[in-house]
Amino acid sequence: MPLSMAVRTLDYTPTYPTYPSLWMGGYGGAQRGNHGTVARRLKASCVVFDDGSGTKKAMLRIDVVSIAREIHQQIRAAVLPLVGNVNGNFLITCSHTHSGPMIGVNSPHPYVMMSLNAADISAIGQTTTVFINQLVALVQNTLSDATTPVNLGYATGSVTIGYNRAELPTVLTEVQVLTARRTSNNSLFALLYGYGCHAVSRGNDDVFDSDYCGFAAEAIGSALGIGTNVFFFQGAAGDQDPEDPHQASQVNTLGQRLANKVVDIVNNGTFTPVTGPISTRYNDLLLPLNRDLGNPAAIIELRNKYTARMAANPPESYDYRHAKVMVDQIAGAGVQRYFFMPIEVWKFGGLNIVALAHEVLSVYETRIKALTGTKTWVMGYSNEIGGYVGGDTTIRAGETKHFGYEGGWTDDPNVSGAGTWTTFYAWAAPLKLDGDSITTPGGPSTEQAIVDAAAALINQA
């Protein structure tokens, strides 16, 4: 079935007063706001596919560290009527650059992250509204654009720009490249590429920067003569860090290395055809936490632990601030009890795209790629980002691996670990540790539940 595409890119780099807040997201600790310096522009892009089925499919990719569930849901609700009201027909992914704006006021939590006051948090909320409106308009406009008939081709290569920071053996090196060439003259129309590595090569400063992946996109666009029609999709990079040192010059170094590989693949790689129709699936998988936080007894236990943590830590510490948020939530509307894990699959002829929410660790790329002989591109940071999703090894290890950061707990698996992801994303407890298979009482493990759900979507008729 013939495919056609439309693409648009928006430079959304926040400036005051259009954006009421320029607080930055990605690193906790000291308060961190942009003061006008921009190393590389922050972009949002929409890629629309028309496979002739009568309903277009849209991908929205954004240079931003994260969008939380409620933001994802707002964008999705606005876009869905335009894509046939089918969840699978709309995909959002984030580059996870840590040198962009803080979006959202709940997860990550601005007070926990930067000790911001109510007025600052309110400004972030207003910035979030501007951000959402711009993105929705971008998708609406792109869906209205005329499409260009294209032939798609897929190829992969390998390059190393990082390492596994979570004391795990896997280092992601695969580069995924999907080219769209005009059917009229075979010229390159657009290029989608993927790689799995945290976008933190710039390091912690107050400069807006799309990081290595943004640098690479610009370099690729320049080398191949397609300008801004180069779109980066982050992989399962929860445990993947770029090579040290993380500083401004490293953005160029690593970005250029990645760009060189992509250009090499385009010029010398073996591409296989990717065809329509595109079949899409979506599952809002519900992952349990390690404590049943819908149980009043668990909430009492939790309140007691967080009250004790507040008493044991100074108010300026992460631990105190997180504990206070938890105690306040318990006294108010309640803590988050479920961890939703949207999984989205786009099946082309010759290629499956499996897009996972959150900061998934590399084990998911490895396991999901092993599910099928068909070429599979695994994306992370898709649709919503509300925390890290480790494999069972990481989740069960607690502080014995990388201080428990990706596992979410340290010495007590039933409560958020001080200084781990559950602190910054403002969760009360880590993901479920136990379970081995679907038939075991107690249910499958977190890792198995995700892999099973992905397999079900891939195999769905």
Added chain:
Amino acid sequence: MPAPGNLVAPYGVTPVYPVHTNGQLWQYEHNDPAGGSFTWGSSKQIGNGWQGRVLAGPSGYFYSITTGGELRLLHFNGSSWDPYASGVYQVIGQGWNYIAATTKYKITVDEDGVIYTLETDGRLRAWYFDVMAKNWTILGATLATGLGSTYNAIIGAGRGVLYLRTTAGVLHRWYIDDWTTPATPTFQKPTTSMSTGWTNFKNFSSSGGDVIYVVNASGTLLHYKWNTSTSKLTAGTTIGSGWGSEQDVIVSSNTTTRSNPATAFSSLGPNDGGAALARINAVKLP
């Protein structure tokens, strides 16, 4: 399922819910649910208008029987009441007549959320409402007959465990044995005395694992638990006074257990691989 093991209290607390005669529902925190000592945390009011009969199930689920006999399912999440389509409750039955003094203790909920009733015709029946699918999966399965003149109260106190009070105030412990021969569970109904002197006790409730909270005739709140050496209930320990005027005193039904806590019923539903349903279905009478 494996045989019952040692008593554990996974959360270190059992929420105790007195219902005042003015309809106020409160949450108290008993901080020694396995030991039974006088150790309490804070308390707070969590509801109004709770007339009729109130039962606490596992993991925050409540069953409220209105004065009109309507059975309602509710869920308290520790901070607030979860929403249902019709508000904060779902109507799941009518004609549940367990309000009167002669019938209010003839209904109970066990650790897995199985409801048991002792009917006026002498039948012991089991009911199971699937809180996730929101439908009944066991609807009044008869487990025993001819009990009407022998027992006047029942207490679900574990996974398939029931204590039955005789008209003489003696407790018997019945249980479904699904570990000796797992393929063919049996309903064991011994008439050995587990405890005596319960004639004037009221407001029975269990937190699971053979732990029973009960108010005696002078308003003392007592904590009983299974003595593994004697295979009887221990003498009750006093954990409160002035509880005599409450309309109901109930406790969450799965905050103590003798089973693997990983298989405990959660607020998201059962995690026992279907064991509770299988257990009931295996021993129900034709």
